[in-house]
Amino acid sequence: MAPAEVKALLFDVFGTTVDWRSGVTRAGEELERRKGEDLRGVDWAAFADAWRAEYRPSMDRVMRGEIPWTNLDGLHRASLEALLRRFGISELSEEEKEFLVCAWHRLDPWPDVVEGLRRLRRRYIVAPLSNGNVALLTDMARRAGLPWDLILSAEWVRRYKPDPATYLLLPRLFSLRPGQAMMVAAHPDDLHGARRAGLRTAFVPRPLEFGPGGPTQPAEGPFDVVAEDFVELAERLGA
Amino acid sequence: MAPAEVKALLFDVFGTTVDWRSGVTRAGEELERRKGEDLRGVDWAAFADAWRAEYRPSMDRVMRGEIPWTNLDGLHRASLEALLRRFGISELSEEEKEFLVCAWHRLDPWPDVVEGLRRLRRRYIVAPLSNGNVALLTDMARRAGLPWDLILSAEWVRRYKPDPATYLLLPRLFSLRPGQAMMVAAHPDDLHGARRAGLRTAFVPRPLEFGPGGPTQPAEGPFDVVAEDFVELAERLGA
Numbered sequence: 001m002a003p004a005e006v007k008a009l010l011f012d013v014f015g016t017t018v019d020w021r022s023g024v025t026r027a028g029e030e031l032e033r034r035k036g037e038d039l040r041g042v043d044w045a046a047f048a049d050a051w052r053a054e055y056r057p058s059m060d061r062v063m064r065g066e067i068p069w070t071n072l073d074g075l076h077r078a079s080l081e082a083l084l085r086r087f088g089i090s091e092l093s094e095e096e097k098e099f100l101v102c103a104w105h106r107l108d109p110w111p112d113v114v115e116g117l118r119r120l121r122r123r124y125i126v127a128p129l130s131n132g133n134v135a136l137l138t139d140m141a142r143r144a145g146l147p148w149d150l151i152l153s154a155e156w157v158r159r160y161k162p163d164p165a166t167y168l169l170l171p172r173l174f175s176l177r178p179g180q181a182m183m184v185a186a187h188p189d190d191l192h193g194a195r196r197a198g199l200r201t202a203f204v205p206r207p208l209e210f211g212p213g214g215p216t217q218p219a220e221g222p223f224d225v226v227a228e229d230f231v232e233l234a235e236r237l238g239a
Numbered sequence: 240m241a242p243a244e245v246k247a248l249l250f251d252v253f254g255t256t257v258d259w260r261s262g263v264t265r266a267g268e269e270l271e272r273r274k275g276e277d278l279r280g281v282d283w284a285a286f287a288d289a290w291r292a293e294y295r296p297s298m299d300r301v302m303r304g305e306i307p308w309t310n311l312d313g314l315h316r317a318s319l320e321a322l323l324r325r326f327g328i329s330e331l332s333e334e335e336k337e338f339l340v341c342a343w344h345r346l347d348p349w350p351d352v353v354e355g356l357r358r359l360r361r362r363y364i365v366a367p368l369s370n371g372n373v374a375l376l377t378d379m380a381r382r383a384g385l386p387w388d389l390i391l392s393a394e395w396v397r398r399y400k401p402d403p404a405t406y407l408l409l410p411r412l413f414s415l416r417p418g419q420a421m422m423v424a425a426h427p428d429d430l431h432g433a434r435r436a437g438l439r440t441a442f443v444p445r446p447l448e449f450g451p452g453g454p455t456q457p458a459e460g461p462f463d464v465v466a467e468d469f470v471e472l473a474e475r476l477g478a
Binding site for chain 1: 377389
């Protein structure tokens, strides 16, 4: 059971709720089918991994003030150029680049997610708390049927996780104490950030985030709850 | 049919989507049943009307900078004190006052709303765009089953409608032109504000907003669409 006081659950999205690697890979393959010869032989899974690896450094540049506030679509668009050069991909139109950037809006949830969220939502306010921008999270939810009560994003506070302002957004809006909200993530760093801000934490490992045989995140607690997936989380939290 | 370019519909909430007058009246009556003798004889519908009449003046005080940013729960709480005196209601506990303030979170939608929104959502992004705060709109949506894609509120920009920043919030987040969003409201003033900001407009009259025989809002166009309710709006907009 969750601490009785918990009213709201905040979910990390990329890796925890949705499978970014498969989704970005699929978009690359689709582009390859459309373009033909020009794109033959690109390792799209490696491309997805390399793009994802730019995620933290580009947010850090924003947080250090080296570049002005830029939302995640903007960061993805900016990091794409170097990535295309690195993978020897040239001559993509602006529309084709946009298609790749928007692949991050079209990611599939892990198989347990929709059922788990539906159950959790009966008892708790459920919202993403993601570094993804509001439009990205909205498009994703519409496509994947994610039953969020509201869309919470780093974009609302113009600070990226693990800035405390992100974790405290929901408690502030709902006049809750930080301990009345619980962060759910597959990434210990995210949960440590939430815990420092006073939130409760639930660790849900996603061993396939980086593909079969890929690196996994060690469960370096302490966490208030650990569950195998969102359905087990619902059981643990009495929902 | 809507202009083909429209991607998102923004809905006014109090009066347009939900029946605030019945909901606030009901909360007063419930409090009366609990408290008994002390509250006998209060005209709760008149109380609801009087509370609602404080709405615009209190937001105007925020917008003129006479008081710092205060969300709608805060404004309702502040205006409640004078209202209680005016209606000769004394000796409410803090919890009972909170119960009245939160009546604005527990309002019922008009009968056509849930069906209309479900249909509209298949084709358009649907969101409230209300002066109500984020927690209020979220609580209301959970209770009433309003299938919003995301919760948009004046609270996100700390400006009240008809400030253009409120109407332009969704176009900015979604990189849309203002004309790709349409404001839906029962109040011509709200629609005029949206139109000045470049949005499309849909007028849905709610003749019962102020009760049977109450004043109605004249349809002083021009509006892009006029519909009797949200179901007719869905038909008009091809959803």
